[in-house]
Amino acid sequence: MVAFYALVHKDDDSAFGVSFPDLPNVFxxxxxxxxxxxxxxxxxxxxxxxxxxxxxxxxxxxxERKDVREALEEGAFLVRVPLVEHEGRVVRANVTFEAGLLRAIDETARRRGISRAAFLASAARKALGT
Structure with a gap:
């Protein structure tokens, strides 16, 4: 999986700002x-x-980059951000779970009004982002 490093900036009176040294137009x-x-x-x-x-x-x-070193010296920090490319096609996967976990997944998905697959995809996206 491709991943890019991002600089995270935070001033006392602002939100967190994120910039990508490799991608100057992405914020x-x-x-x-x-x-x-x-x-x-x-x-x-x-x-x-x-x-x-x-x-x-x-x-x-x-x-080694001067701009990155300066940002880090000013209090920014780096995070690794995965790029999950959307290919537009769905692929079937056969997975195995412990019975109790699968029951909990199904019950939670049902309460949310989504399918098991949608729930698992959502959980995977969330996990990839942490």
Whole structure:
């Protein structure tokens, strides 16, 4: 899976700002730290819909960049943001679960009015973003 590093900036009186050193036109923001990566994933996915995807820089090469070093010195921090590409096609998968866990998944999906597959896809997207 392709992933890009993002710089997260936070001033005392502002939301979290997210920028991608490899992708100068991609930005995101989040009101709290728990949603930084999820919002960054969404920004990255939206950008990738219309752009060729470059090879991401390594963590080591980013740390050598003057602009990244300066941002880190000013209090920013780096997070790894996975790019989950939407191919537009659905693939069937056979998975195995412990019976009690599967029952809990089905009950939760039913309460939410969604299918088991939709619930599992949602949970996977959430897990990839943390």
């Amino acid at each position: 995101s923001a989040a009101d709290d730290e728990d949603t930084v990566v999820a919002n960054a994933i969404e920004a990255l996915e939206l950008w990738a819909e219309d752009q060729p995807i470059p090879v991401p820089s390594t963590l080591e090469s980013l740390r």
